[in-house]
């Protein structure tokens with residue numbers, strides 16, 4: 001089982017807590033998809049944080065996600081915004097759409113949720129099989145450099161997000177607790193989601209744990225080459241710049257050779 005299922009409070013609160021663009025990813029993806037043109041597949045599209053702005057640009061995009069909850073949310077938003085986009089439920093490791101695209105994007109670090117090495121390679125090969133010759137793969141990777149060096153690795157729950165959800169003063173909270181396996185390059189991130197009524201009493205609570213694998217620059221290059229890609233480029237923090245020390249994220253592109 002490679003797919004992490006987003007549902008319950010984690011799914012319901014996704015847009016509130018993670019629906020922004022803190023890393024300036026969206027413009028990076030729009031630029032890349034525009035440049036290559038034609039059809040695009042957004043793998044791990046979630047609620048459409050990146051997919052919907054791309055669709056608003058008039059680009060031909062399809063979405064795929066393993067969570068039925070996220071798929072339904074995305075379809076709901078697409079209808080509300082009067083867009084024509086096909087969203088499919090499937091696992092990035094073994095989906096088979098029987099067609100190829102000009103670009104395939106994996107925003108939001110979704111690929112890092114596959115923590116089995118062999119399955120990660122299967123997923124990259126599957127991406128290549130869904131791209132035309134000269135097709136472009138674009139992916140996001142987040143580095144846990146801050147987390148690795150910071151005191152937050154002490155098993156203590158810390159308040160990460162606190163948002164008001166209605167005029168009466170009800171709130172949604174997210175506490176986070178982290179652990180690290182430096183050898184396996186895995187971050188174990190637990191989120192405790194809570195809904196509080198206007199008196200501050202917890203009405204609903206849920207703990208979800210994600211295993212997030214991190215990657216080094218040269219490791220990504222080798223994996224993509226092994227999966228049959230060429231021209232691997234790594235952008236620091238989603239800008240058209242060299243990836244350098246201190247960057248918290250990598251925008252990665254690779255091409256399917258002729």
Ligand SMILES: C[S@@+](CC[C@H](N)C(=O)[O-])C[C@H]1O[C@@H](n2cnc3c(N)ncnc32)[C@H](O)[C@@H]1O
Nearest residue numbers: 003004044045046049066067091092107108110
């Ligand atoms: C961090 S969210 C990113 C969502 C969206 N791309 C964004 O940037 O907001 C990760 C998404 O990947 C999906 N996902 C996790 N494992 C998956 C898999 N094996 N195959 C397809 N989707 C997966 C989750 O359901 C979730 O919607």
